Every structure is written in structure tokens, then in C-alpha cells.
Amino acid sequence: MALRSLGPAPMVFPHPVFVIGTYGPDGTPNLATASWAGICCSRPPSVAVSFRAATLTHGNIARRRAFTVNIPGRPQVREADLCGILSGHAGDKPAAVGLATERAARVDAPLVPTFPVVLECRLSHTLELGLHTQYVGEIVDLLCAEEVLDEQGRPDILRVDPLIYASGNRAYYGVGARVTAAFAARAR
């Protein structure tokens, strides 16, 4: 097996698919899809999401210092894709997409109550990286639909049924079968 150089590219496997909820200056809710994102700290629990300055979400997070991370399941792929295509600058995107939102309980941002997993986040750090600004949010609450919890009350990834974005061929994938338990291998 030989490795071939493809040159610099922002590509990993897997990319997540998150729909970020924010309020505009006049209180209009906005939803924008982000795959440049991931957990970045355990204590305080924190998640990073990156946006270009040209997006409505970029200014919304800076002003309100809050956002939600709404994680769609496979049945919501159309809505998630639309939230990445349409511009919030053009008007009320949640209405155009057909997603109802409601105010988060703990932060100044709207959430999507019909998605299986939602994180309420308070902006803690802003990092200018170039084309994208990275926003780090402290996760003040993790919300899950009852239906995705297992017998121990933990979210089960197969019930969440989240989307994966493949940037190589620009397509969405589902999660496959369980491979093995983590933190269980033994050195020979």
C-alpha cells in the first residue's frame, strides 16, 4: 500500500453534520449546517464550530454569544442539507426549510426540538483562523429525545442515526454496524 500526496485539503473521515441555531439582531431564528466542527474539551465540556465571516451565523454568534448544535438523524437529511444551501441573509430560513424552532432554556439561541440530539452552548472563545472563524462553546446542556436513549439512559448512536458528511465526493452517509468496544484492546 503506497500513500499518494493529494496536496493540502481540509478533509478528514468522518465529518459530522451539525445544524447550528442562532438568533439574528431582530430575534429571527437562523439555522446553518456545519461540518467543520468537533468536541474540543472535556472540562468545561466544549464544542468548536467554524463559520465564514460572510455567513449570517458568524455575526449572530458574535453578538448573542450563544448557539445550539442540533444533530439531525437520517430522516432529517433533506432539512439538514437545505440549511447548508440556503442563506439566512435571504430571510427566515427555518420557515423556508420547514423546521420549527423554540427558544433554548439555558442560552440565547433557538433549538430544533424535532432533532434527536441538541447541545445548548455559551460562546467561550473566538479564534480567527483565516477564511473561517472558530467559535468554541461551553456545552451547558445536552438534550436527547427519549427514543434515542438506551436502557441505562445513555444516547445510543444507532438510535440517534446521525449523518456523516464525506467531503471527497460530497455526499451523506449513515452509521454502520458496531465494530468493537473501546478501551478494551490488550497489547500482545
Next chain:
Amino acid sequence: MALRSLGPAPMVFPHPVFVIGTYGPDGTPNLATASWAGICCSRPPSVAVSFRAATLTHGNIARRRAFTVNIPGRPQVREADLCGILSGHAGDKPAAVGLATERAARVDAPLVPTFPVVLECRLSHTLELGLHTQYVGEIVDLLCAEEVLDEQGRPDILRVDPLIYASGNRAYYGVGARVTAAFAARAR
């Protein structure tokens, strides 16, 4: 469907599984598994990975200002899991795990030539977040095994066959079937 509050937790779906390659002060290669990570900028292409100060990797990245992101496929799950269990402080972890490394061509870090995807990264930003330090690396090259490239020379996620980490039940999963093309939905 009602959302239930689970309290603050560093959990999203999916988490990636990356094996981070670094050199120690004496040039010993180290490999450490990270799931608190993700792409954070398109230009310059950048990836963020987070480590606790207690880890060997934390000091290694700070000193050499370089790291590699090695993405294992499903056949490498045992090695990837071991790189997250064993401590680099205990000695030559790649040897203990059974993974050969070689020096990256463009950065001062070792890579795993038998993994399907490798990113060579130069440290660009360091952000202290709490328990974890977030390191942002500029991706100076993306390397892929010939076998994972499609007819257009793009990495195919089903051939990469990457791992997904589910922190809810601490297990690894594979990637499932293609759902649909991205950037293709139309508003009704």
C-alpha cells in the same frame, strides 16, 4: 418526541477516531488516539486536535510544532484502540502497539504509512480551554492510499472505511450506506 436534559457533557455524533503522530524530545515516535478533533478552517486548510497536559503528545506538539493525523480503517481498530489506552510515557508506544512509523516528508513528525489517510500538519494556534489544550494544525499535505481513491482520484469514504467513536456507550462503529448527495436538496 420530547427532549430530555442530560446535563453538560462533551458528546456529539459522530466523534472521529484519529491517531496523532509526534516525536518526543529524543526523537522517539509517539502515537495517541484523539476523538476531540475536527476540521476548523478551509483556507488555510486546518484541523484541530485536543490533548490533556498530562499526555506525552501535549508536550511533543508544543516542542516540535508539528503532528500528523493518521486515520485508521476498520481493520486497524485494535491498533487505534491501543494507541488510546497505552501511555507514551511508558516507552516506545508504536513498537508496543505493533505499528511501524516513518518520518513525514513535510513536517517534523512521524506518520503511519499503513493507514489509509494521513494529514501532515504544522502547528498554527494553541488554545488553552481547561482540561484540554486545543492545537490547530495547518494541513500541509493530505496523503491517501491508492486503494481508497475513486475513479476521479478522490478519497472514497467506503474504501477508507474509517472508524466512528460513540462516547455514549464507548464503542467503535463503521460507516454505513450512502444516504444522498450533499448540496442537492431543493426548497419546496
